[in-house]
Amino acid sequence: MISIEELKLDEHGLIPAIVKDAVSGKVLMLAYMNEESLKISEEKGLCCFWSRSRQELWTKGETSGNYMHIVSITADCDRDTLLVLVEPDGPACHLGTQTCFEYPLWESDELHEFSLEGLMDLLKGRKTNPQEGSYTTYLFEKGIDKILKKVGEESTEVIIAGKAEDKRDTIYEIADLAYHVMVLMVEMGISLEDIHKELASRHVIDHKVKQEKMT
Numbered sequence: 581m582i583s584i585e586e587l588k589l590d591e592h593g594l595i596p597a598i599v600k601d602a603v604s605g606k607v608l609m610l611a612y613m614n615e616e617s618l619k620i621s622e623e624k625g626l627c628c629f630w631s632r633s634r635q636e637l638w639t640k641g642e643t644s645g646n647y648m649h650i651v652s653i654t655a656d657c658d659r660d661t662l663l664v665l666v667e668p669d670g671p672a673c674h675l676g677t678q679t680c681f682e683y684p685l686w687e688s689d690e691l692h693e694f695s696l697e698g699l700m701d702l703l704k705g706r707k708t709n710p711q712e713g714s715y716t717t718y719l720f721e722k723g724i725d726k727i728l729k730k731v732g733e734e735s736t737e738v739i740i741a742g743k744a745e746d747k748r749d750t751i752y753e754i755a756d757l758a759y760h761v762m763v764l765m766v767e768m769g770i771s772l773e774d775i776h777k778e779l780a781s782r783h784v785i786d787h788k789v790k791q792e793k794m795t
Contacts, residue, residue, distance in 0.1 A: 584618050588660040594630060595662055599672065601679075602651040602665040603776045604697040608672035609680040611640075613662065618653075625650050627666060646670035696762075696772055703766045719763050727767055730760045 589595050594612040601608055611629040613621070617637050620628040627640040627648040641647030648666040655662055673680040706716040719727050734757040741750040765771070 582655060582659070584615055586659060587618075587655060587662075588658065589614065590660075592632075594632070595660060597627075597629065597653075597662040597664050599627065599648065599664045599666055602667055603773055605695060606679050606697065607681055608648075608666070608668065608678070621650060621653070621664075627664060640672075641669060644670065644674075646672070648672070699759075700762060700766065700772055703762055707766055716763060719760075720767065724764075724767055727760065727764050731757070731764055734760050 587595055593614045595614070595618075597611050597613045599608045599611065600606065611627075612632060613628070614630045617628040617630050620637065620639070624639070627650060629638055629640065630636075631638050639647075647669045648664075649669070651665040651667060653662055653664050671678055673682070675682075703716055706714055707720045710717040710721065719730065734753065737753040738750065738757050741753045765775075
């Protein structure tokens, strides 16, 4: 761990902070911190920034209720920029959008961004707006029994591939299983955040168990 004193602040005593959603991985916003706002952020576990326009401290969410709970704060190799991982209570942007970065400037025709959040959004779209010829739409139309059957089948395929110690095939089958599990999640109204929270709680429990065994 480094100290605040080791950071390289600019001539105004500020350091840029890139804020990223710890669950989805999306970049939410860019803001600035100073020594005081950093100390407040660490003490409260909530993002506190320095407003360059208003020339004052401000805690994100103090008026909107959309607080940002800090998971970690990390400095870059030059120690002049911060990466802040958070779990937000709501939209990051004052315009009400999830992220401040909503205006595409350029996009490659060959390379495309992938995220589990994006896949979940696509699956939800197939459920609310069915598309003819879509396999995902077909699963939703058939209902929970069909979806569960596919989850069972793909689980078996993962076991077979794993037992054969075929890494490439196991990766392929795990991807198939993950897709069908996510279809099940959409069908049952389960979010990625729900799973994230459950895994996080188990990590804490597991950590405590290990500590108990050591004593």
